[in-house]
Amino acid sequence: MSGILRRNASIAVGAAVLGLAAVGAAAPEARAQTLTMAVGAPVTSLDPHYHQLSPNNAVADMIFDRLINTDNLSRMVPGLAVEWRPVGPTVWEFRLRPGVRFHNGNPFTAEDVAFTIQRVPNVPNSPSSFAAYVRPIQGVEIVDPLTIRLRTASPAPLLPQDLTNVRILDRETHENAATEDFNAGRAAIGTGPWRVVQHRSGDRIEFERNDGYWGDRPAFQRVNYRMITNDAARTAALLAGDVEFIDQVPTSDLARLRGDQRVTLSEITGLRLIFLGLDHLRAPNEDSPFVTGNDGRPLGRNPLRDVRVRRALSIAIDRQAIVERVMEGAATPAGQFLPPGVFSHVPELGPPRYDPQEARRLLAEAGYPDGFRLTLHSPNDRYINDSRIAQAIGQMWTRIGVRTAVEAQTWTTFIGRAGRQEFSAHLIGWGSNPEGSHPLRNIIHTANRERGFGASNRGRYSNPEVDALIEQALVELDDEKRERLLQEAKRKAFEDVAIIPLHIQTNIWAMRRNLAHTPRNDELTRAQDVRPASVPAAR
Amino acid sequence: MSVYMLRRLLQAVAVVFAMSLIVFVGVYAIGDPVEILISPDADQIERERAIAALGLDLPLWEQYFVFLSKALQGDLGRSFVFNEPALRLILQRMPATLELAFGATIMALVIGLPLGLYAGLRPDSPVSRTIMAGSILGFSLPTFWVGLMLIMVFAVQLGWLPSTGRGPTREFLGMQWSFLTWDGLRHLLLPAINLSLFKISLVIRLTRAGVRETILMDFVKFARAKGLSPNRVIFVHVFKNILIPVVTVVGLELGSTIAFSVVTESVFAWPGMGKLIIDSINVLDRPVIVAYLMIIVMMFIIINLVVDLTYSVLDPRVRLEAKGT
Numbered sequence: 001m002s003g004i005l006r007r008n009a010s011i012a013v014g015a016a017v018l019g020l021a022a023v024g025a026a027a028p029e030a031r032a033q034t035l036t037m038a039v040g041a042p043v044t045s046l047d048p049h050y051h052q053l054s055p056n057n058a059v060a061d062m063i064f065d066r067l068i069n070t071d072n073l074s075r076m077v078p079g080l081a082v083e084w085r086p087v088g089p090t091v092w093e094f095r096l097r098p099g100v101r102f103h104n105g106n107p108f109t110a111e112d113v114a115f116t117i118q119r120v121p122n123v124p125n126s127p128s129s130f131a132a133y134v135r136p137i138q139g140v141e142i143v144d145p146l147t148i149r150l151r152t153a154s155p156a157p158l159l160p161q162d163l164t165n166v167r168i169l170d171r172e173t174h175e176n177a178a179t180e181d182f183n184a185g186r187a188a189i190g191t192g193p194w195r196v197v198q199h200r201s202g203d204r205i206e207f208e209r210n211d212g213y214w215g216d217r218p219a220f221q222r223v224n225y226r227m228i229t230n231d232a233a234r235t236a237a238l239l240a241g242d243v244e245f246i247d248q249v250p251t252s253d254l255a256r257l258r259g260d261q262r263v264t265l266s267e268i269t270g271l272r273l274i275f276l277g278l279d280h281l282r283a284p285n286e287d288s289p290f291v292t293g294n295d296g297r298p299l300g301r302n303p304l305r306d307v308r309v310r311r312a313l314s315i316a317i318d319r320q321a322i323v324e325r326v327m328e329g330a331a332t333p334a335g336q337f338l339p340p341g342v343f344s345h346v347p348e349l350g351p352p353r354y355d356p357q358e359a360r361r362l363l364a365e366a367g368y369p370d371g372f373r374l375t376l377h378s379p380n381d382r383y384i385n386d387s388r389i390a391q392a393i394g395q396m397w398t399r400i401g402v403r404t405a406v407e408a409q410t411w412t413t414f415i416g417r418a419g420r421q422e423f424s425a426h427l428i429g430w431g432s433n434p435e436g437s438h439p440l441r442n443i444i445h446t447a448n449r450e451r452g453f454g455a456s457n458r459g460r461y462s463n464p465e466v467d468a469l470i471e472q473a474l475v476e477l478d479d480e481k482r483e484r485l486l487q488e489a490k491r492k493a494f495e496d497v498a499i500i501p502l503h504i505q506t507n508i509w510a511m512r513r514n515l516a517h518t519p520r521n522d523e524l525t526r527a528q529d530v531r532p533a534s535v536p537a538a539r
Numbered sequence: 540m541s542v543y544m545l546r547r548l549l550q551a552v553a554v555v556f557a558m559s560l561i562v563f564v565g566v567y568a569i570g571d572p573v574e575i576l577i578s579p580d581a582d583q584i585e586r587e588r589a590i591a592a593l594g595l596d597l598p599l600w601e602q603y604f605v606f607l608s609k610a611l612q613g614d615l616g617r618s619f620v621f622n623e624p625a626l627r628l629i630l631q632r633m634p635a636t637l638e639l640a641f642g643a644t645i646m647a648l649v650i651g652l653p654l655g656l657y658a659g660l661r662p663d664s665p666v667s668r669t670i671m672a673g674s675i676l677g678f679s680l681p682t683f684w685v686g687l688m689l690i691m692v693f694a695v696q697l698g699w700l701p702s703t704g705r706g707p708t709r710e711f712l713g714m715q716w717s718f719l720t721w722d723g724l725r726h727l728l729l730p731a732i733n734l735s736l737f738k739i740s741l742v743i744r745l746t747r748a749g750v751r752e753t754i755l756m757d758f759v760k761f762a763r764a765k766g767l768s769p770n771r772v773i774f775v776h777v778f779k780n781i782l783i784p785v786v787t788v789v790g791l792e793l794g795s796t797i798a799f800s801v802v803t804e805s806v807f808a809w810p811g812m813g814k815l816i817i818d819s820i821n822v823l824d825r826p827v828i829v830a831y832l833m834i835i836v837m838m839f840i841i842i843n844l845v846v847d848l849t850y851s852v853l854d855p856r857v858r859l860e861a862k863g864t
Contacts, residue, residue: 038808042818044620051620052578125592125622127576132585179622201621201631202818203705203810226704228808229818232687233703237808240694240702381821412823416570430579442580452582 033221035515038228038237039525040248042202047182048167048190049120052128054431057165058524059225062207064167064190067094067113068160072520072529073341074271074434076160080108080168080191086477089155096146100214102170103195110148114140115171117150123179132452133162155475157482161435193218193528202227207527219531238263238510245511247525251328251384257510264533268519269332269339270507272431273439274383276376276393276500278304278313279424281460290375290424294403303372304424310497311352312362313425316400317393318354323503326388331503336490337432337439339504339521343479344436344486349494351501359400371401377418378427380408384505390427393502418458426458429505431523436486440470444493461498544844551840558836559610562829563603571595572619572823593619606829615833616826620819625830629812634714635705636804636811640796642718642731644789647738652785654739655746660773662751670743677740686733686806693729701726703808730807734800738792745788749781756780782853790846798835 041055048060061069069079083095100108117140121131136159139151152159169177173189181187188196193215194207207223226243228234231250235257237243249257249265257263279288284305287298303309319333332339333351340347363371374397378390387408394404418426432439446462447454453467454460466489473485494501507523516533520526566572573589581589590596594605606616615626658667694702706723708715717723753759754777762772801813808814812831819827 045622047622050622051576052580125617125619127573127589127593127619128578128581129585129589131588132580132582183621183623200810201628202815203808226808228703229814230805230808233690233806233808236687236690236695237702237704240690240698242694242702242704412570412575412821415574419571419574433580438580442582447583449583452584455582455586456579 034224035220035222035245035527035530036224036226036243037245037525037527037530038226038234038243038247040227040229040231040234040246042227042229043205043225044201045179045183046185046188046196046199046205047123047179048169049116049123049130050126050179050182052130052165054523055525058526059205060167060190061192061524061526062194062223062225062528063188063192063196064169065100065192066164066167067096068164070164070434070522072268072518074520074522076164080113084160087149089477090152092150092152092156092159093143094148094150096148097214098146100191101212102173102191103189103210104170104173106170106172108168108170108191109145110142111145111171112168113148114142115174116166116168119169119174120166125179130165133165136162155477157475157477157479158435158437161433164433194223197222216528218528219535220527223527225527235510238512241512244515245509245517245530247509249508249510251330254328254330254508262513263510264513264515265508265510266517266519267330267506267508268521270431270505270523271338271342271434271521272383272429272505272523273334273337274331274386274389274427274429274502274505276313276502277418277423277426277428277459278310278461278497278499279421279459280305280462280498281421288424289422290377292373294370294373296373299372303366303368306366307496308362308366309368310500312359312366312400313397313402314352314497314500315355315362316359316402317352317396317500317502319351319503320354322389322392326385326392327503327505330384330506330508332506334501334504336494336501337430338434338436342434342436344483344490346487346490346494349491351503356396356400363401368401371403373403373405374424375405375407376425376427377414377423378406378408379411379414382411382414383427383429386427386429389502393427421458421460427502428458430456434521436483436490437470437473440466440486440489440493441474444489444498445470459499461493463493463496463498466492466496466498547840547844551837554840555833555836558832559606559829560603562832563606563825564599566823566825566828567599570823572825575822576619615830618819618824618827620822620824620827625826626834628815628827629831629834632810632812632815634708634716635809636797636800636813638716638718638727639730639734639800639803639809639811640793642727643734643738643796644793646731646735647742647789647792650735651739651742652746655743656750656773656778658743659747659750659754662747671747674740674743677736680736682733682737682802683806685736686730686803689729689733690806700729702729703806705810730803730809733807734796734803738789738796741788741792742785745785746781749784750777753777753780779853783850786849786853787846790842790849794835794839794842797838 043055043059045051045056048064066079067081068076071077080097081094082097085093087093096110117134117137120134123129136152136156137150138153141149143149174187177187185196185199193210193213195210197206197208199205205225209218209221228237234246235253238246282288282302285301288302288304291299293299323331323333335351336346336349338345376390376394378387380387390406390408394406397404430439430443441453442456444461444466445453446467447457447460469485469489473482476482476485507519509517509519511517514533516531518529573595577586577589594602618625618628621628654670658670661667690702693700704726706717706726707720708717709719711719718727759776762776801817804811804813816831
């Protein structure tokens with residue numbers, strides 16, 4: 001996400017700048033063998049187990065493979081494992097792909113999987129490790145060089161899903177490799193489609209095609225993967241032809257780019273929901289920190305604990321208007337965590353219908369015919385147009401009598417305060433993995449440190465009925481039954497307006513017209529997803 | 540002179556110490572780095588592990604003392620984000636920033652001095668008026684806007700120069716420099732121009748004011764009366780006298796360019812220290828922020844020292860004073 005300086009620059013100048021560009025001379029077309037791409041977020045490390053961060057994961061996907069890879073809709077597809085199945089209530093068996101070699105020629109075997117599982121929780125100084133994904137694993141049994149069994153303490157239906165986050169290393173190469181060795185390129189050796197030629201931290205990574213790759217051969221010989229964090233500069237670099245492909249296209253440039261003959265866009269509905277968290281921590285007869293009566297004096301009660309008030313606040317929001325005017329169409333109004341077509345999506349949970357009259361009626365019924373005062377907190381440098389969305393909501397709420405002040409602040413201060421339950425209402429986002437239990441256990445389940453539930457439940461919503469459904473689902477090995485349990489949990493949580501869903505962001509990339517791209521809903525920008533427009537998409 | 544240097548050094552140590560304390564407390568007050576760095580998926584156990592791994596579970600004073608005792612041994616800590624020594628990260632990016640800052644400063648002198656001299660000697664000519672009006676633009680246009688305009692005109696429209704980034708580098712003195720290659724110079728040109736606009740204007744104005752003042756002084760009249768050629772009067776006698784304020788300001792400007800060329804570096808995706816510091820602030824990467832500001836403080840102190848020493852070369856009076864004490 002862009003910083004304050006960058007953001008100002010792009011908003012103020014974006015439009016004017018792009019106007020000029022329209023009359024610009026045609027830039028040199030792509031050289032066939034090298035792809036130059038620019039991403040908006042810096043890659044901080046080439047160690048695939050050091051920092052769980054999307055930009056790092058995208059690059060890790062270019063160098064390494066996972067046992068189970070994910071396709072562009074985040075569905076599990078065979079990676080270094082060709083087959084996986086439970087062979088008992090607490091044992092998963094993985095059959096590994098034969099004949100795979102690392103970039104340095106070492107063969108890939110079950111030993112390497114065992115080594116990786118052992119390394120993941122032991123990377124020193126990791127600010128956000130991958131340890132949780134292998135924590136369920138209690139024992140590793142190597143059956144033969146191409147078969148491995150993973151034993152868990154209790155049934156772990158999500159283990160395959162968890163393992164889609166873990167990139168496989170080579171025991172021989174990486175036994176003593178530190179994060180620095182990866183960053184220097186020395187240890188950045190995997191089985192993936194690209195090998196690292198050079199890494200200049202914060203600037204660029206140069207790749208070369210791995211001609212021995214087991215999967216689809218990438219279309220380009222070399223890749224120059226640059227980091228241009230300034231939004232306007234990234235767009236300009238594309239128009240100038242210095243780079244041929246960019247990600248994180250700013251919404252303010254969308255209209256302009258759509259009209260440019262030299263450029264084409266690729267987009268897909270993402271997995272990131274923007275929503276409002278509400279204060280469920282203060283009891284109904286306590287004051288919420290940023291709610292007061294219309295006279296500015298404490299109310300003596302927390303109106304947000306009343307489901308009628310929560311529903312009123314939800315249907316007072318015109319989601320379609322926000323998507324069209326603030327997001328320039330780059331989002332879809334939402335009534336739940338995940339878009340249609342994804343596991344555990346609930347078909348009948350559409351975006352709540354905009355109905356200010358009904359909202360006013362519900363408020364009156366709850367005992368607030370004249371509304372109350374509320375402050376909505378929001379970050380201003382994290383999500384696409386975050387503070388502008390909050391301002392729009394502030395106006396919509398004020399229209400139904402809830403006089404709303406909006407306070408936008410930088411993410412660095414915002415997130416700490418939200419985590420300490422200092423807010424009454426806050427705007428925040430959540431990028432899900434495509435398995436519906438993930439947001440439920442983190443955002444909706446009652447916060448419980450020992451069992452690792454509700455770590456991001458910043459509003460402290462708590463509903464024992466929903467908790468029970470989530471816990472049941474988490475140990476249900478049968479996919480169909482698990483999906484039904486998750487759907488039921490969601491239905492209950494959203495009926496109760498545990499959070500107020502707003503919209504799901506659209507992920508957008510832009511490229512020179514001679515290129516084509518397979519957009520990914522997990523936001524990862526990878527070179528193997530780009531190809532010359534003349535080449536048809538693989539599979 | 541050595542007493543003077545020693546005093547300067549002691550001052551430097553005190554300032555660096557105070558700086559580290561302020562930054563430490565300041566970053567602590569802004570927020571919790573783990574909240575920002577950690578993946579949203581992470582459960583409470585994982586959060587606590589990360590807090591402990593980064594040493595953030597200790598009370599602040601203890602964290603500071605750990606830092607201080609390591610700093611005295613030359614270890615300024617490891618970046619939370621990169622897991623590399625903060626000092627090495629900064630030094631790696633320093634050549635990029637240095638060549639940008641020096642490029643801009645050289646441009647400021649080469650363009651600013653002659654224009655300022657001309658404007659000072661012929662204050663009423665239309666050319667001088669144009670120069671002075673132009674310098675007002677140089678002062679008042681915001682850097683990020685000029686930067687984007689430069690990209691739009693020279694990269695997007697005309698296609699003469701690359702829009703962003705740093706060109707290929709070559710090793711020199713153990714560091715990677717891009718000004719040694721032709722393509723590197725092409726990449727350097729736009730950001731250097733962008734950074735130098737303000738400085739050119741500053742040098743023009745200072746030079747002009749200096750010339751206007753000096754030209755009326757007795758020693759200039761005397762030099763003329765002595766029958767010296769106009770060129771000798773201007774380039775030896777006048778010029779030497781106007782250089783003192785110019786050197787002072789350019790020196791300080793050089794310092795602030797090295798330290799705070801954040802906007803230009805981010806508009807041009809220039810992988811220098813300014814970009815590193817702004818990225819580090821965004822994720823509260825405290826070791827890098829602290830180390831960076833300590834280095835910058837040292838640098839300013841050194842630049843001030845060099846400026847003072849330059850005075851004594853330029854101005855005999857300063858030399859005499861120094862001998863007197």
